[in-house]
Amino acid sequence: MNSSDTDLATSPAVATWYGAAEGPGSTGGACGYGDAVAKAPFASKIAAGGTSLYKSGSGCGACYQVLCSANPACSGRPVTVVITDQCPGGPCASDSVHFDLSGAAFGAMAKPGQAEALRSAGSIHIQYTRVPCSYPGLHVAFRVDNGSNPNYFATLVEFVNGDGEISAVEVGQGSSWAPMQHLWGAVWKLNAPVHGPASIRLTSGVSRKTIVATNVIPAGWRPGATYSSNVNF
Structure with a gap:
């Protein structure tokens, strides 16, 4: 999964993670992609969107770059994720923007060898931006x-x-x-x-x-x- 734009202004959000530590979050999911999220082109880099991202399902398929810098384990490098699921209730509903990332996507924001340390934080402040989706070689x-x-x-x-x-x-x-x-x-x-x-x-x-x-x-x-x-x- 590539994005075709990388140097864009960012906005603040909160990120958590769910599912297996290196996994795709869920292979069910409230968007309907099923186990495809664990395979290319998604390659487990997905997010369950809070209310403002999931948009009652109309936000499914949107692409975002997320990065973190506030935690010592953060790399500061952007990771591209796709909205493939919904995170209902709790902070996902009360936060203005909330990404419940797959374990794989959350860990990908870390410095090399620091993925587990970053995941142990549980909830972190991140920066995000909407980016164009790009699936090279694939058609709708x-x-x-x-x-x-x-x-x-x-x-x-x-x-x-x-x-x-x-x-x-x-x-x-x-x-x-x-x-x-x-x-x-x-x-x-x-x-x-x-x-x-x-x-x-x-x-x-x-x-x-x-x-x-x-x-x-x-x-x-x-x-x-x-x-x-x-x-x-």
Whole structure:
């Protein structure tokens, strides 16, 4: 996971960590990415966002650089993380900005050999900035929800460059476009048949750019299958 911008102004936040010490936080997660968070391109560098970052799921996929300097174990070097989960309640809700980082991401902010020392602090003050997401060599992919059927279609949207988060999703069949509803996390649904081949039009969350993944959902699509497009922001 790369970011395409590194020298940006930062803002203060609070960071904690969860899950295994060197792990991906959770392979469930409130965005729907599942065990993909432990693999490239996420490579366990993820965060569960507090209220202001998770944004009821619309913040899923956004990329941030985080760094710490207040603790002696901090390296001061930025680490890029993706919002893939929600941190509900407690400080995650009361802090204005709260990152509950994976153990791997939290430790990555440390000096060499100091990851465990930094994690032992539990909660630290950090600096963060929003950065464009960049998934070199990858196109936007659509993972069809397991609950989809001939009269109901839902899909996870992943590997979105740029803003990372999505504000609108539409399904195109023939000459007509039908708006999908945000279901949860990075999953969108349509309460109508999708026969395929079908196109999907995405609108990015901040810049409001649009792209069309033409005929990305084939005829005979299957629940649980992932279909990669040939486009990205």
